[in-house]
Amino acid sequence: MGEHSDKKLIIDGKRVDGRKPDESRPMRIQAGVLKNARGSALIEWGLNKVIAGVYGPRECIPKHGANPHKAIIKVKYAMTPFASKEEHGRAGPSRRSSEISKVIRGVFEQVIEVERYPKTQIDIHLEVLQAHGGTRVTAINAGIVALAEAGIPMKDMVFAIAGGKAEGNIILDLSKDEDNFGQSDTAICMSHRNKDILLLQMDGLLTKDEISKIFEMSEKAGEEIHEKQKQALSDIYGEKEQKVEW
């Protein structure tokens, strides 16, 4: 966003990577990839790659941060130093990652049944291994699968997707170039059942009609994402084909 380039983003109604405007990138989710975490998930969405690990509910540290009525959620979104072509500097918290951690925490706080585990904390670690536009929505999709795999009680599953505008066309699931050189990038997160809006961050300008169109497209794409999430969770209990040698 905000940068200018001579590169065409839409050619003959198709996007730079050959997708249709409302087509999202191929997604693959695998649950239960970390042994030491209570729940974990690895997601690949296009070229984005995020690993999520969930720990807790466990003793709150520092202790004075504990809430006697509910569990507190701690989210750490972080980008590895090798995640993107641009310099992301040293590993560790940055202004950008702190902000994203905060908005993602807001998403999970609304679906986790926090009152069930008072005086505890639930840690959600989201590590971006490879970035190609839309890492925060990818991280949310991974985080929710890791939470479900951990057995943390939740009201609903959520899905997240970015919408936006490039050269006047409304597009879904922006890739890096569309994000950097397009006219708008809007991250959306909704709960699956009620379609409650849990996150909405808009960069650039959109009209009311354009926003409505993005929501419409997101809801449709959300069903596909939900299917993928459910498949990933079901796969843990699938009949294992390979014979286990004792």
Add this chain to the structure above:
Amino acid sequence: MKKIVIPGDIITSTEMNIPNTYNENGVTYATTIGMVDETGRYVPLRTIYAPRSEDIVIGIVVGVRSAGYSVDLGISNYGFIPSRFLKRKLSLGDFVVANIRTIADNGDIDLGDVRKLPDGKMVEFPTAKIARLIGRQSSMLNLIKEAIGGDVVVGNNGYIWVSEESNIPLFMKAVDLVIERAHTSGLTDQISELLKKR
């Protein structure tokens, strides 16, 4: 046909009070990943142990104070054993089996009926699958105990203690098989087959 449900999936279209579910507008929804069988019964596959009074738990002594002992139960709060309930002293690292007497509003857990366990091995086990490890009228647990030639104590909190003289490698294999296959039918047959091989 058994089917997997994930948080937010409908279990029944009526209002029912089932653990690990919630009601909204007269419909019951799942809160954890679980399985719904042919009869519509919901079995959670992953849960987090929430202590209840009268539960039998296994713990490790992690703190010794004059008033009593702190016990790690694998959850966010430590259990507490007041010294006056004990005839003999405990020391750090001891395994104990106890009954949860009370849970205070602030989360403090008081333990009673404490029994010190002899040296052995402690194994962590997912709480949602404990019912399968014990089996109907302890059938599975007795089968395993017999095969490994030692004693096993299962705590509701997901800690399992195995006596030192038993065949611990074989026990671990049986436990791993239960974890992996807990959601399938005919588990007892699979376990007895594994145990017979030895």
